[in-house]
Amino acid sequence: MLSRRILLFSLSVLTSILVTTACQTNSQTSDSSQSSQPGEKAPHEVVTSPNPDWVQFTPPIDCTLGEDCFTLLYVDRDPSDNAQDFACGRQTYDTHKGTDFAIPNEVAMNQGVAVIAAADGTVLRLRDGEPDRRLRTPEDIAAVEEQGRECGNGLVMDHGDGWETQYCHLKQNSIVVESGQQVAQGETLGLVGLSGKTTFPHVHITVRYQGEVIDPFVGVTDETGCNLERRPLWEDPIGYEPTGILSAGFAAEDLSLDRLWRGDFTDVNLSDDIPLIYFWVHGYGILEGDVEHFRLLDPEGTVITDYEQTADQSNLNWYNGVGKRNTNQRPILPGTWRGEYELRRDGEVIVSLEREIEVQAVR
Template sequence: MILRLKKYLALFCLIFGLTVIFNALNPKLGLTVETWLAQTIPSPLFSPPIQCTIGEDCFILLYPDRDPSPNAVDFGCGRQTYDGHKGTDFAISDEGMMAYGVPVLASAPGKVLRVRDGVEDRRVEDQFDRNAVEGTECGNGVVIDHSIVSEGVGWETQYCHLRQGSIEVQPGDIVDTGTVLGLVGTSGLASFPHVHLSIRYQGEVVDPFVGPNASSGCNVSQNSLWDRPLPYTPTGLIRAGFSSEPPNLDQLWEGEFTETYFSADDPALLFWVQAYGTLAGDRVEYQLSDPRGRVVVEHQEQLNSPSRTWLGYIGKRNSRQRPLTPGIWRGEYRLIRNGQIVIDVIRDAEIQ
């Protein structure tokens, strides 16, 4: 018994000593115990699970939560996540794009373990909707085991919220990086059209932006598991356009208000912007100009609270005294943070 305790004590001292050495070397080498452990775990490189160009026709709306407390923080020390969020949400602008069909792709070679289909596409808007999907929060989904490649042993990926009836693989199928698994949808616990990707190593969720064995929080070494650079964009544009009536977020996620031609008899012309990741203190500026280039409406304000998804608009009523003049109208919008322009949008519409 005494010899066994001595062995355990020696092992503890060895580990403790290595930890001290690694942390002492960190200022010069950028090396920590967590980084060293992450680099010693064989891992496949993962590709984004969606067929689109990130930052153009799709975007990352939510990241894994890195705060073990009831608070939430993403790997970039931002708030584009929520408590307990276990994956990365690759989103598209609206259900119109979803209806057109956006493929969900396998992120790495592997073998399909499980598949579920048949769950209705319905965006969750309230507690009633949440209760309705209890037990099927992932919606239509696919789980892939990546152990068919040596560096994939112990790794799994899960793809959630696929469109009902779109899944193209079955359990036992061998897939490669880029194999189409189905289409982006809103099944399960989804409030916007997207694919949720969870990456797990030996059953534990791994944030692909920082890698395995990273300590909690956001100020950690990053050992990315992506096969390409994915920029951290905590604030960006979802959609912008015009309407003849005040829009709401549900209508925008549904894909309404895509028109760019309006009638001189419409009751109003509104210029709207839907964005994500706005923060308290951000400054927004709008202008609406008529076909002669005159600024008809101008508005500036400072946002008082943060929002993961945000909607704002300005507009002009149509009246006999001040009618909507036929021709090209222009809407301009800027979001400014700490003196820097974060979002800069120009859109045109025609009054006929």
């Protein structure tokens, strides 16, 4: 879904697109029946040590969370047809059984991001050879489901005492371990890919104990639902980041979600004869009522666009941008262009970034 608005001499591209295989556009953002009083911690913020007999895990990806990879989706803890993550947020979809650690785009994927063992264990079984492709239509998704290849390239590890992990969506022909092999925590298993039932490059990890799915942000419990006291399985704490920016930059062509996931605008070179210039952001976890504020400044410091938009719905994944057309009356100037972006929630800035690009003179 793409809408365009002409703002005087600038062009703003405004988009809100959900990208999950379940195509969920609405889910709850809080559980009012379990809300805490002002100044008190919500139940999910109360974290205690895990049982010493439980296996503890590290993230299954070799990257720096919040910088070059992101915790994009969490386990669905709602037993109904709705979907909620452990914090009563909406970064999940119905029946999602794992945690998705995403990378910004296919450029990063092709450079190679290692999937690593979350704990010591033995490889039980694996599959490789499935193609990497971003699913775009319900027909694409149905075809993968009919084949029973939702996990794509992946493997299952046994960690003893009833604990297992499953890793999905690895890159085609990247798995470097074999069935029966003993693997140490942190050892490379393969590479992040786009195989199976997926719409973005990531590794999905499912933790199971005695055959039951366990949310690693919560620990072993018979309780369902969200906003409960937690005993996480992570060796080192992983913060809850329900909203963030995957990538941001500039472009001289029309934007699309497909092109952003491909990484088409990762390293662009612009000149002053381009037809237009966009400043864009690609993010996750925007909520209805969030306010996006864009500013685009030319090399003389003139504010070309100063634009705010209030999100009219929540989306797991979205992109947005502002820009300017190149005209004889108001040309795109050579020099350093700057884009500024803020995302506000309930009056508080939760995301703030700047990007610059040098536009070369050719005229």
